[in-house]
Amino acid sequence: MSLCPAGRHRGKWKMRKKIPRIWKTHLRSFLLKANRQEIPNNVPGEGEREILQGCYLSLLATIYGTPSMCQGFHIHYFQTSRQCCKVFLTGSLNTQAPSTMASRGGGRGRGRGQLTFNMEAVGIGKGDALPPPTLQPSPLFPPLEFRPVPLPSGEEGEYVLALKQELRGAMRQLPYFIRPAVPKRDWRRLPRELKIRVRKLQKERTTILIPKRPPKNTEDKEETIQKLETLEKKEEEVTSEEDEEKEEEEEKEEEEEEEYDEEEHEEETDYIMSYFDNGEDFGGDSDDNMDEAIY
């Protein structure tokens, strides 16, 4: 079947062959609505659109007359079933398109639903089963047709893999990894002794303590840090405050101190409680025992 203007009635449509009536009605009503730009809401069964061959442009091109108005149109899904035909449009409908269907009222009953091109040329033979309509967006994990190729294994691959994981861990330990600061506390409500003021003394102590760190196992530091952060801070603040009661200097803003101290403290979490008791005995007693194994 084909749609084309008949010889005598130029500009009017005439069906050459018989097509289902419902098909004609739907098509015509659809095109009327298209003209009024009501498409997105009124097309029955609107859903996913699939791009088809550009030849389908002909449907609208010939109906609307001038090719310039069809720039940017893509007819997406043109399905003939026994009962209805659905045509989806994307792109902009040119508002200057003449109301061609209306003016072709004379063709009613005769040239309805004719196409300018041969349907067989596109490859849809008469009575052919077309793919089912898609009525919903494609699934989140679409089933794979072909299994992916296995990843390259071998010495190089494994080395690079191990290197990558090691780098990731290493970067978290570097000073460039900035951890978010402890939230501001309302110091009016808390005992004043919990506030950390001195930085210098702490700094000195950490440099001495650093060589002692390696014997400790550093793997669980990170995890425990995030979990017990606040609690430890409180405890350390208490113990370190006891040490620095004598020398108190107001240095920078509290937030800055807290942040800095927090970062220092995070490196010192290995040395909780028993270790900080008087700040004097870092003489290697019980480095690798008990307190470490809290769980």
Added chain:
Amino acid sequence: MTQAEIKLCSLLLQEHFGEIVEKIGVHLIRTGSQPLRVIAHDTGASLDQVKKALCVLIQHNLVIYQVHRRGVVEYEAQCSRVLRMLRYPRYIYTAKTLYSDTGELIVEELLLNGKMTMSAVVKKVADRLTETMEDGKTMDYSEVSNTFVRLADTHFVQRCPWVPVTENSDPGPPPPAPILVISEKDMYLVPKLSLIGKGKRRRSSDEDAAGEPKAKRPKHGTDHKEPIPDDGIYWQANLDRFHQHFRDQAIVSAVANRMDQTSSEIVRTMLRMSEITTPSSAPFTQPLSSNEIFRSLPVGYNVSKQVLDQYLTLLADDPLEFVGKSGDSGGGMYVINLHKALGSLATATLESVVQERFGSRCARIFRLVLQKKHLEQKQVEDFAMIPAKEAKDMLYKMLSENFMSLQEIPKTPDHAPSRTFYLYTVNILSAARMLLHRCYKSIANLIERRQFETKENKRLLEKSQRVEAILASMQATGAEDAQLQEIEEMITAPERQQLETLKRNVNKLDASEIQVDETIFLLESYIESTMKRQ
């Protein structure tokens, strides 16, 4: 920057530098160049946090600054440099293959710290190497320095722009930000340092443990007093040189796959000879005469002059056009077409993707259209010898995924569709861009999934780490086997299973990231090379 790239940058920054740096970095990438106060205001972070984050980003060469009129300093993020962070393991591995462990550690330190002075690098690397060596042996600084000098000579590390030395002392106020200069000839100049010393172990044997803390205290004092000889001269890894190396590797392996080992060796020799003479972005290398190539072939390769000439002729006649003949003097002048080679590699990547995604028949159609440039649907069916229905289906599938595009050729001025030719064609540049975009999305998905998996099993991971820590500490103090057994049983069998599965999944995701990054490298090189030629 596309959304996919921004998302990927955000994930990378968060993983490596934390939330604060990520927030600032992503904001800068999105909005372009901005001064400090505006950044603080827009992101809602405190000024201190912004300052810290910017320091970290500048240290790692991810953000550059510029002084504008009226003394305002503006900061600009470099999105492409952030994406290079994916490739760090590859750079380090390359350094290992070329310069063994010393080179590997040098490049690793430089990449992890952004910029470092030579003395700092040498010291750190020597310490690290000493730890891995057997007891009693130490790594000499001079050895590490030598490797460093070699890296600088082959341009794998380069100097960062430095503060210019002003001869006359300017009485005016110092500028808000230093204008750093860099000159081409000084970029790889290694300062004359006499670094004498050996690497120190971080942990000595147990007898020294008591003496160490007290000994270290005065040592720290002396260290600070000594002036650092190369203060202000910072080095960074030269990523472009690494990229050049990867590109050469890719070309050589492509030739090896297509022809044989000998021809790949010849191409490798030609590339090596042109390393210094040709800038990395040139479309083809300088012409090399056949005599020169013959002289530069690796020793031990017994290829006679005649055979070499035959190989060169074969390479030049190959339709892939990796090697081209540019003249006849000196036994024949040959060039390597870098741009064409990159194009072939990108095309091969596209073909492989089509094959793995849609099947080998689709790949056949794809290669056909590539070869013939423009084809009508009917012609596709005829040439590919695939039934019309399936061919149509495959063509539409590839069209919908944007691997192919349609070219309209109207027969009549009114562009009537029934009287228009519709030709299928493949535009390699746009298809490469599309694929690159998908690669970015894939890596972002992979990273997210890996983070999700780790988060799901966080409790279990922590428990296992604690158990390991206990085990190690008990072994150090010499516990009995029964006790060790007891501790090991704290992790039940199904939990062990879960841990195994988690480890396997995380490894797979990581390996996939590395693999996708290789594809990204090829596509980016091709796109960059094409854009430069336009």
